[in-house]
Amino acid sequence: MNALRQVCTFIVDSHLIGLDTKHVREVLRFQELTNVPLSPLTVSGLINLRGEIVTALDLRIRLELPPRASDQPPINVVVRNNSETVSLLVDEIGDVLEVTEDTFEPAPEHLEGAAHDLIVGTYQLEDKLLLMLNLKNTMDLSDSTTSTRSVHASRVAETDLRQTQ
């Protein structure tokens, strides 16, 4: 059970978030975003990825975290699940880590809000917790009320995430 797993990590509002490297296509610095009126708030816009039009989702908004400072350009983590490609906007990109399966723990049950559906579990690193993202749920905005969710709700989720650390 001590299988090694390669995880691509990135930082979103002080949280260390991880995704299996097999899902990550590429990481891009600043990309010009085209706004999509009437779309859910999570959708930051569209980017031109060498002729392919990719939807960019702001992971901060998706995870109901406070918005990024306006002078902080996001980083695009282009990910693919099945045949659908999206770009996740994160604050900073971290290292590719090798984690062992025995340090994995499923997400605590009392996680509330967006984190409950989006975090599958954690790896306990020496100094930090690595939160593993459920990519399928992250990309599925069909039940998303993110666009209307209040600031209060995001605060609650934020404290929840902090508690798990």
Added chain:
Amino acid sequence: MANNENLLDGMEEVIQEFLAESVEGLDQMDNDLVALEADPGDPDLLANIFRTIHSIKGTCGFFGYAKLESVSHVGESLLSQLRDGELVLTQEIATVLLNLVDAIREMLTAIESTGTDGENKYVDLVATLGRLKDGASATPGPPASKSKKASNHAKTTRKNKSSDTEAATAEDEQAPSVKPQRTGKDSPKPDATSGEQPNQSTRGVVSVAESAIRVDVDILDNLMNLVGELVLARNQILASPVTQEDPLLTNACQRLNLITSELQQDVMKTRMQPINTIWNKFPRVVRDIAKAYGKQAKVEMEGKETELDKSLIEAMKDPLTHLIRNAVDHGIETPDERVANGKPAEGRVALTAYHASGQVIIEIADDGAGINVARIREKAIELGLITSTQASQMSERDITRLIFAPGMTTSKKVTNISGRGVGMDVVRTNLEKIGGFIELDSTPGRGSSFRIQLPLTLAIIPALLVRSGNESFAIPQGSILELIRINQDDSSSSIEMIHGVPVFRLRGKLLPLVYLNRELELGDTRQPDGMLNIVVLQVDQRKFGLVVEAVDDSTEIVVKPLSEILKAIPVYAGATITGNGKVALILDVLGLAQRAKLLSESQDRYMDANAESTTHGGEADRRPFIIANTTDGGHIAIPVDSVVRLEEFKRGCLEQAGSRTVVQYGGKILPLINLAELLQERRRKPRKIVGQDTKTANDVVHAIVYSVDGYSVGLIVDRIQDIVDHSQTMQGPPTRKGTLGTIVIQERITEVFDVGSLQREICSMHKTPQRAAGG
């Protein structure tokens, strides 16, 4: 087999497809059988083999190849027992099955070369198969002799092989470990390439399989995508002024331009399918429905080979089937009624398809009773679609159009195929989704005719780029009627409010307005100079004006799908990448109209009918005309049906190429024709456009850009006076060559231009193989 030959005429393509598929299937079956010998119980392999034989049997039965059918049938029965576990595959059975594969292959060869499944009845093979099926072992002799017989048909060439098989069979009976050898001997390729007088007809079958290959649609889509990118890159290069400086580079750019256009056309062709792929089931549909309702009807088809994009073909299937069912169920009367009305007892449904000005036109006409306007009016009032006051103000044509309204049905009784009132509305919306539209023409007692207009492809379309709230959007040209720029502070052209809806008075008609920035919840961006840009759009024969901040450019765009996340927003049809590499959303005109609640039919119709009734009666044959001055001081009306747009060129931009005047326009070379040349101007010398002595290079030339059969041409006119809607019935005879006649417009005698003369001119231009103007 005369019967077969008749069938062959109409079904050649289907048969070719069947042959190619079957040969492929048989090759696979060879491999599967050999693999099965190694693992006799593998259910997947058995299922594969069974499926191949089963589909060959089914299809050839349909084509009437009785022998092929009977041979494969016996094989199928044996295989079904194997599949169900009633028999276990032995070497012997495998050998016989492989012989069966050879026999079928031979018959397919015969079908390809002679059109029949050959003379050989394969009695021994069938007998052996039958015996094995009954659980008895084949006698040592028959497998060998049968395979010899089977091969006798193609005598010398197969002889070599049949003795191989014989040897293999003999070996099989003692040594079970000969599989690898067998593979070599029985698989078709070594046989065909062994160099021993390859059988000519065997080669024929191979050629069917080789002249066409199956390509994953995903690859074609990807190819289309890449070509789209290439088109964009080309447009960027052509727009760059640097390319004009170096003659070498200019030359290379022109070649790049031509090659890209041809590549684009060819890649598009790979996705083209003849419309017959959906039409060919209609004779049967019509026959069955006619029979079920005691009617007599036949189908006539013209333009079966007309090709359109695969995605369109698929999208057209249901709407067309519905229209055809309707034509028989609603349109065509019972034989008695028909005879009483002096028509032949057998009704006729005519399907016509053709390409016209870069679009595909499909017509479905029946010679039935036509649409009963009174009944539709009655029904529409009953269903609350319109009020009786509205009904009395609506023209017959408008009422007929109500059959496309949701919930409308005129069928007296609901049948299992039509009359449930969901049909025409769905047909219309489905067609609009793929950028097409449908028109209806009906004469009581004479029949109805539906005319569907479709774009050739969905992948690359001409579009207009507009801006609103600092965002760029693309609007497909197909739905744009005209562009208007007004000063909103000028009281004579101001915007009025009716029932809280902003409207603009456009040539006597009220045009409801939609503000794009408000619909998309963008910031309010009123133009500081008080000018307002209105894009007049048409959706389902209704017009509305879209108010945008600025109109940027008209260009060809590559439609790219939006991700699933955004598909739920109905106002976007996709996205595209503009010349500067930015992403722009493509607006879905229908979705936008629905979001703006413009399709609350009655109100709009009421306004329409109201405005029309104040002008003239008899709208049926009205069409828009451009009124221009002729050089001899008269007025000429030019029908605008096929006009792409009006353009102004600086006189200095016009160039002379050979005997022709041309201008660079949207990255292409646009030939120009002077209206005066077509009209046999009464003045002695037609005016020259280039090299004028009195005119300066900055003078503006007005051109009406027409598009005919994919070729664009600019018609130079002296001065455009107005655009009017007017009856197209001629009031006077033609005055000279190039005119259709005269009508009175705005109290002036006006000649009507014959667009046909322009078409003839374009045809003569393109008789030479040069294609620079097209593309």
